[in-house]
Amino acid sequence: MTARCLLVVTALAAGAALSGCGTSESAPPPEPRDRWTAGEAQTWYAAQPWLVGANFVPSTAVNQLEMWQEATYDEETIDRELAWAAEIGFNTMRVFLHDLVWKADPEGYLRRIDRFLGVADRHGIGVMLVFFDGVWNPFPFAGKQPEPTPHVHNSQWVQSPGAEILRNLDRHDELEAYVKGVVGQFRDDPRVVVWDLFNEPDNQNFAYAEVELSPEVKAPAAEALLGKAFEWARSMGPIQPITAGVWSGDWGDPGALSSINARMLDESDVISFHSYESPEVVEALVMDLQQYGRPLLCTEYMARTTGSTFQGILPIFSAQDVGAYNWGLASGRTQTIYNWLSWVTMSPESANPWHHDVLYEDGTPYDPAEVALIRELTGR
Numbered sequence: 001m002t003a004r005c006l007l008v009v010t011a012l013a014a015g016a017a018l019s020g021c022g023t024s025e026s027a028p029p030p031e032p033r034d035r036w037t038a039g040e041a042q043t044w045y046a047a048q049p050w051l052v053g054a055n056f057v058p059s060t061a062v063n064q065l066e067m068w069q070e071a072t073y074d075e076e077t078i079d080r081e082l083a084w085a086a087e088i089g090f091n092t093m094r095v096f097l098h099d100l101v102w103k104a105d106p107e108g109y110l111r112r113i114d115r116f117l118g119v120a121d122r123h124g125i126g127v128m129l130v131f132f133d134g135v136w137n138p139f140p141f142a143g144k145q146p147e148p149t150p151h152v153h154n155s156q157w158v159q160s161p162g163a164e165i166l167r168n169l170d171r172h173d174e175l176e177a178y179v180k181g182v183v184g185q186f187r188d189d190p191r192v193v194v195w196d197l198f199n200e201p202d203n204q205n206f207a208y209a210e211v212e213l214s215p216e217v218k219a220p221a222a223e224a225l226l227g228k229a230f231e232w233a234r235s236m237g238p239i240q241p242i243t244a245g246v247w248s249g250d251w252g253d254p255g256a257l258s259s260i261n262a263r264m265l266d267e268s269d270v271i272s273f274h275s276y277e278s279p280e281v282v283e284a285l286v287m288d289l290q291q292y293g294r295p296l297l298c299t300e301y302m303a304r305t306t307g308s309t310f311q312g313i314l315p316i317f318s319a320q321d322v323g324a325y326n327w328g329l330a331s332g333r334t335q336t337i338y339n340w341l342s343w344v345t346m347s348p349e350s351a352n353p354w355h356h357d358v359l360y361e362d363g364t365p366y367d368p369a370e371v372a373l374i375r376e377l378t379g380r
Contacts, residue, residue, distance in 0.1 A: 138163035151347055
């Protein structure tokens with residue numbers, strides 16, 4: 001535990017109790033804030049380095065729960081792999097949290113997040129934290145996680161919250177303490193770069209089509225939770241920007257946006273997006289999003305089997321000053337070296353070439369030319 005005292009924030013009151021500080025003094029309540037203006041967002045972005053990094057899960061974790069639960073939190077691997085990330089020129093990581101870890105042990109979770117941020121900071125890496133996720137298994141459970149299914153991409157990744165909570169709007173407020181607790185604890189912590197509220201909230205997850213919520217249920221439920229998450233996060237007055245990334249649909253015509261995309265673009269301080277498309281498509285998407293007048297962060301890209309490569313995409317982001325987070329650092333238990341169709345084929349050939357990830361488990365680059373380009377563009 002660092003010298004920074006750990007603050008457990010309830011859903012109803014922020015700053016009510018300090019733990020581990022040896023004092024009964026109450027922390028002052030945070031001051032809620034509105035969405036940043038475009039000018040405020042641009043001022044923040046101008047003070048940042050060019051944000052370049054990856055979506056990070058240590059190679060020893062099969063999903064978010066295995067990464068964060070006390071029994072499997074692997075700080076030694078995290079430290080080693082973040083050192084590799086810094087060495088190739090990365091200065092930021094996007095990292096997924098999970099509500100079930102908070103539910104089981106809020107104070108312990110805050111301690112582990114604090115420790116993780118400390119490790120990242122020692123390597124010069126700022127962290128984007130992601131609260132909710134609409135992708136893959138809709139029925140997460142706490143405790144020991146299943147082993148990876150051989151040759152299957154992200155075979156044990158789980159949604160947060162699970163379908164049982166997401167579909168029931170009356171249960172959304174159960175998640176308020178989680179969002180307020182984490183944002184409240186790190187609201188002015190420079191080690192946190194961005195708050196990302198909900199990853200691909202209305203994703204339909206073809207691999208779980210038989211049990212996934214229908215689009216008619218999932219999309220409005222996810223949008224309702226997303227709206228509350230924006231309110232909860234802003235109520236804690238964070239000094240960092242808040243975002244939720246658009247990932248599908250047409251973003252070029254503000255009048256033709258889907259309801260959930262409009263909410264993401266209208267409420268985010270900085271605009272984030274996903275694209276695993278070709279360089280030509282990515283260039284057009286950047287132009288579409290630049291009309292909103294806010295800094296841009298691509299929080300997912302780089303899938304070699306779809307034509308989204310470092311060589312094709314990262315120079316575009318460098319030229320356009322777009323923050324860049326590819327999917328995956330070191331190959332491991334998530335098995336994202338296999339492509340998405342591996343859910344059907346379950347074939348080792350689904351990793352030829354690797355779909356995601358940059359390094360082998362020993363830190364050796366999968367493609368030295370990619371690492372050389374990252375170093376060149378980041379000045380490493």
